Amino acid sequence: MGQTARVSAFAWISAVSLAAWLWLLLCQGFFWRTDVRLPPRREPDVWPYVCVVVPARDEAAVLPDSLPSLLAQEYPGRAEVILVDDGSTDGTGELARDLARRHGGLALTVDSPGEPPTGWTGKLWAVRHGIGLARARGPEFLLLSDADIAHTPDSLRALVASAEGGGFDMVSQMARLRVASVWERLVVPAFVYFFAQLYPFRRIGRKGSRTAAAAGGCVLLRAATADRARVPDAIRHAVIDDVALARAVKHSGGHVWLGLADRVDSVRPYPRLHDLWRMVSRSAYAQLRHNPLLLAGTVAGLALVYLVPPVALAGGAATGDAAAAWLGAAAWLVMTGTYVPMLRYYGQPLWLAPLLPFTAFLYLLMTVDSAVQHYRGRGAAWKGRTYSRPDAVTDEA
Structure with missing residues (x-):
């Protein structure tokens, strides 16, 4: 018995x-479907001015594969890149300037905010500094892009057209992570699968839904929305800053979209299980x-x-x-x-x-x-x- x-x-x-x-x-x-890609696009008559903000700390190993792709954006309007060197010790800032001299393209500004004060994570302190520099220039959109993210030449154009076409205040793409080593093949697709299970993409883009998330490596945000949501000050403690950012935007009345990327890739390697x-x-x-x-x-x-x-x-x-x-x-x-x-x-x-x-x-x-x-x-x-x-x-x- x-x-x-x-x-x-x-x-x-x-x-x-x-x-x-x-x-x-x-x-x-x-959540298991992978067909949530950039929403329908509408190319504006006058393309808005975009500032790209790239927080970077000790990123010399990946910057040659990522930064030139941002500088090479084929964007019909005005755009420029601000790289915030967050206390790097590997020459990240000087490498960025050298890459800009060699590759040309969009204008690049490299600056450093100094060490973050108590109550701020390093990345968000760098983002705050970058957004502050951008605000002085008066852009209509901010593109927050991590230092390990590479973009196809039409990435910025597609992001802006999607935001305009769908009336979104924030459009974020889950960059396609590198899958090369045995452990990356085993773990990386599951990472995105688990994330989508926790934050179903279809619910995020639905008006009135409380589900909010973003992928911090690629976030296009209206500058006015960032001001209204008090970003990044309102989320300055957040370690999981992308989810916190999306929630702050939604709570301020913003319309958020998140999906899988076709034009955005992470070049950061995670070859070992330890990584x-x-x-x-x-x-x-x-x-x-x-x-x-x-x-x-x-x-x-x-x-x-x-x-x-x-x-x-x-x-x-x-x-x-x-x-x-x-x-x-x-x-x-x-x-x-x-x-x-x-x-x-x-x-x-x-x-x-x-x-x-x-x-x-x-x-x-x-x-x-x-x-x-x-x-x-x-x-x-x-x-x-x-x-x-x-x-x-x-x-x-």
């Missing part, structure tokens, strides 16, 4: 996992607002949704619990099917799709490690700075 009860409980847990996957498949904004681990764990616990209960719920949720299906299939087959095995197999099949579009978007082999539970387990460990580092006082460490108590965005999605 005890064995029967355990098998029955196992089957019930498997059924709950399958139900969760059916709900995710149909009711979570169709990817650091990228995720530095901010994972901040995403959970440093709340132990949210951490426990997240770990339990990841286990139920991603780990139970393969365990149920294997355990059910081994113990003769056919119900658990079939329910686990069905849940794993739905999971695998929802991951296929993201693998196709990244041009990866489809045999990676059934490995998603393993990748989810890695993310579970990264999240727990993020909490451990926080309680050890290391917080969100990035490029020589540690934010022991980073701001977690307090508003619900």
